[in-house]
Amino acid sequence: MPDWLISIPAFIVAIGVLVAVHEFGHFWVARRCGVRVLRYSIGFGSAIWSRVSPKTGIEYRVAAIPLGGYVKMLDEREGPVPASEADQAFNRQTLWKRAAIVAAGPGINFAFAVLAYWLVFMLGVAGIKPLVAEPETGTAAQAIGLQAGDRVLSLDGQAVPTWQDLRLALIGKALDGSVVDLEYEDTRGSRVTRELDMRNMSADPEKLFPALGLSPYRPPGDTIIVEPLDGSPAQQAGLRPQDRVKAVNGEPVASPQAFIDWVKAHPGETAQFNIERDGAPQTLSVRIGAEQDSASGETTGRIGAQIGIDSEHWEAMQTERRLGPLAAVPAAVSETWSVSALTVRLLWRMVTGDVSWKNISGPIQIADYAGKTASVGLEPFLSFLALISVSLAVLNLLPVPVLDGGHLLYYAFEFVRGRPLSDKVQAAGQQLGVLALLMLMSLAFYNDILRLLG
Numbered sequence: 001m002p003d004w005l006i007s008i009p010a011f012i013v014a015i016g017v018l019v020a021v022h023e024f025g026h027f028w029v030a031r032r033c034g035v036r037v038l039r040y041s042i043g044f045g046s047a048i049w050s051r052v053s054p055k056t057g058i059e060y061r062v063a064a065i066p067l068g069g070y071v072k073m074l075d076e077r078e079g080p081v082p083a084s085e086a087d088q089a090f091n092r093q094t095l096w097k098r099a100a101i102v103a104a105g106p107g108i109n110f111a112f113a114v115l116a117y118w119l120v121f122m123l124g125v126a127g128i129k130p131l132v133a134e135p136e137t138g139t140a141a142q143a144i145g146l147q148a149g150d151r152v153l154s155l156d157g158q159a160v161p162t163w164q165d166l167r168l169a170l171i172g173k174a175l176d177g178s179v180v181d182l183e184y185e186d187t188r189g190s191r192v193t194r195e196l197d198m199r200n201m202s203a204d205p206e207k208l209f210p211a212l213g214l215s216p217y218r219p220p221g222d223t224i225i226v227e228p229l230d231g232s233p234a235q236q237a238g239l240r241p242q243d244r245v246k247a248v249n250g251e252p253v254a255s256p257q258a259f260i261d262w263v264k265a266h267p268g269e270t271a272q273f274n275i276e277r278d279g280a281p282q283t284l285s286v287r288i289g290a291e292q293d294s295a296s297g298e299t300t301g302r303i304g305a306q307i308g309i310d311s312e313h314w315e316a317m318q319t320e321r322r323l324g325p326l327a328a329v330p331a332a333v334s335e336t337w338s339v340s341a342l343t344v345r346l347l348w349r350m351v352t353g354d355v356s357w358k359n360i361s362g363p364i365q366i367a368d369y370a371g372k373t374a375s376v377g378l379e380p381f382l383s384f385l386a387l388i389s390v391s392l393a394v395l396n397l398l399p400v401p402v403l404d405g406g407h408l409l410y411y412a413f414e415f416v417r418g419r420p421l422s423d424k425v426q427a428a429g430q431q432l433g434v435l436a437l438l439m440l441m442s443l444a445f446y447n448d449i450l451r452l453l454g
Contacts, residue, residue: 006371006374006375007368007370007371007372008371010370010371010373010374010381011366011370011371012066013370013374014366014370014381014384014385014388015066015067015366016042016066017385018109018112018385018388018389018392019042019043019066019068019069020042020069021108021109021112021389022069022105022106022108022109022392022393022396023040023041023042023069023070023071023105024040024108025104025105025106025107025108025109026071026101026102026104026105027040027071028104028108029100029101029104030071030073030090030101030104033093033097033100033101034087034088034093034097035073035074035088035089035090035093035097035101036073036074036085036088036089037056037058037071037072037073037074038057038058038059038072038073038074039058039059039060039061039070039071039072040058040059040060040061040071041059041061041062041063041069041070041071041072042061042062042063042066042069043061043062043063043064043065043066043067043068043069044063044064044065044067044068044069044070045063045064045065046063046064047061047062047063047064048062048063048064049061049062050062073089073090074088074089074090075089075090075091076089076091076092077091095411095414095415098407098411099408099411102404102407102408102411103404103408105393105396105404106392106393106394106396106397106404106405107393109389109390109392109393109396110336110340110389110390110393112385112386112389113336113339113386113387113389113390113393114332114333114336115332116332116382116383116385116386116389117328117331117332117335117336117382117383117386118328118329118331118332119382120332120379120382120383120386121321121322121323121327121328121331121332121335122322122323122324122325122328123322123378123379123382124320124321124322124379125162125320125321125322125379125383126318126319126320126379127161127162127163127164127165127318127319127320127321128162128163128216128317128318128319129151129161129162129163129317129318129319130151130152130160130161130162130163130165130166130216131149131150131151131216131217131317132146132147132148132149132150132151132152132184132214132215132216132217133148133215133216133217133218134147134148135147135213135214136210136213138213139210139211139212139213139214140196140197140198140201140211140212140213141212141213141214142213144182144194144195144196145192145194146184146213146214147186147187148217149186149187149217150184150185150186150187151184151185152166152182152183152184153183153184153185153191154181154182154183155169155170155173155180155181155182155183155196156173156180156181157181161319161321162319162321163216166214167205167209168338168339168342170198170208170209170212170214171203171205171208171342171346172338172341172342172345173196173198174198174201174202174203174208175203175342175345175346175349176198177198177199177200177201178198178199179195179196179197179198179199180195180196180198181193181194181195181196182194182195182196196212202354202355203345203346203349203354203355204349204354204355204356206356206358217317218254218255218256218257218258219255219256219316219317222244222245222246222276223244223245223253223255223256223259223307224242224243224244224245224256224307224308225239225240225241225242225243225244225245225275225305225306225307225308226241226305226306226307226308227241227305227306228240228241228303228304228305229304229305231304232289232302232303232304232305233286233287233288233289233302233303233304234286234303234304234305235304235305236287237273237284237285237286237287237303238284239273239275239284239286239303239305240277242277243275243276243277244275244276244277245259245273245274245275246274246275246276246281247273247274248262248271248272248273248274249271249272250272250274256307256308259307260307263288263301263302263303264300264301264302265300265301266288266301267288267289267290267291267299267300267301267302268287268288268289268290268301269287269288269301270285270286270287270288271285271286271288272284272285272286273285273286286303288301288302288303289301289302289303289304290302335386336386336390339386339387339390340390340393340394343390343391343394344394347394347398366388369384370384400433400436400437401426401429401430401432401433401434402430402433402434402437403433403437406429406433410426410429
């Protein structure tokens with residue numbers, strides 16, 4: 001199945017849910033504050049579905065462009081308001097009510113992230129143990145003695161049970177620019193603690209991990225053909241389920257990942273696969289197929305078969321963290337806080353130039369991630385929704401006019417001055433905000449296109 005058949009629906013579901021949640025925050029608080037809501041819209045542009053409540057008169061709408069939404073409230077700045085309804089206009093509300101209505105959107109996105117992480121922790125967070133591959137010579141990991149198969153246990157006493165935890169913790173430590181106590185367990189079972197100097201390391205993930213020399217361990221188990229696809233090069237060559245690939249063109253296969261990397265690097269070539277079938281050696285001639293990678297746009301090799309390893313090796317690499325309903329609450333709050341703080345710090349480092357703007361992703365990349373996580377299962381997709389919900393909240397709190405944070409900035413000035421900023425100043429700020437937002441969106445699309453083009 002083409003990737004886009006999963007990515008597009010998953011993206012629409014993800015964005016639709018998160019926008020609906022965000023706008024519901026504004027909607028719910030506005031109504032509790034006595035403001036009349038005229039429209040609750042998911043998406044922009046022409047309506048593809050709408051319904052007006054006979055009880056409240058509120059129009060509920062789903063629009064054609066699913067990249068946002070809005071709540072339209074009664075407001076004297078947008079048109080005449082009958083005197084009998086003036087007290088229900090947004091602009092007539094107290095400063096604190098207006099601020100609460102605006103802040104409710106990002107606030108409920110943070111709350112949604114907590115809920116999503118709570119569900120994830122109860123369902124069980126699956127991951128890969130932070131076993132490391134052999135570090136490159138001259139890297140920080142090699143300097144402190146890490147070797148292939150060693151398992152990182154903690155950073156400054158903070159446990160890192162999975163590779164995802166390790167990556168996030170290392171980015172945070174790089175932002176701190178400090179010396180870190182890294183504890184690991186070597187292949188003999190001994191625990192070792194070493195100082196990892198991160199004072200001069202870039203927090204940019206693209207630069208950080210190559211400099212550290214840390215990458216996931218590749219187990220040395222047999223490379224197993226799980227299931228050749230119908231009509232694939234693997235099937236045409238005669239490969240069968242449970243065949244074990246021992247060598248390619250006479251060169252031993254070190255690991256399943258090494259085999260996959262070799263195939264990807266040799267599109268269109270014919271290779272001799274030395275396999276073991278039911279304990280007996282055989283040699284098959286396989287012509288490597290070619291396809292365009294959806295992420296990079298590069299032509300890569302493929303044989304059209306699922307590749308696996310011995311179950312004992314895979315099970316040894318896996319780990320899972322599962323919590324009860326009560327224990328999952330503080331864990332979810334902590335995770336939301338950690339991701340939020342890391343997002344803010346990385347954004348600031350982008351402003352100062354320490355982290356590349358290439359890390360900003362647009363709709364294309366988000367759709368790709370949505371499809372990949374949705375295809376794996378519910379827990380990864382929920383984790384993805386939580387991450388994007390936090391990103392949406394942080395983005396909306398930026399002090400940029402047209403965003404929620406920009407309106408809150410105006411209200412802060414109003415609180416200090418004792419009166420609102422003039423309409424002229426606010427209008428100029430809105431124009432600058434629209435320009436900044438367009439530039440940011442253009443950059444995100446540009447980065448997405450560069451990734452597609454490799």
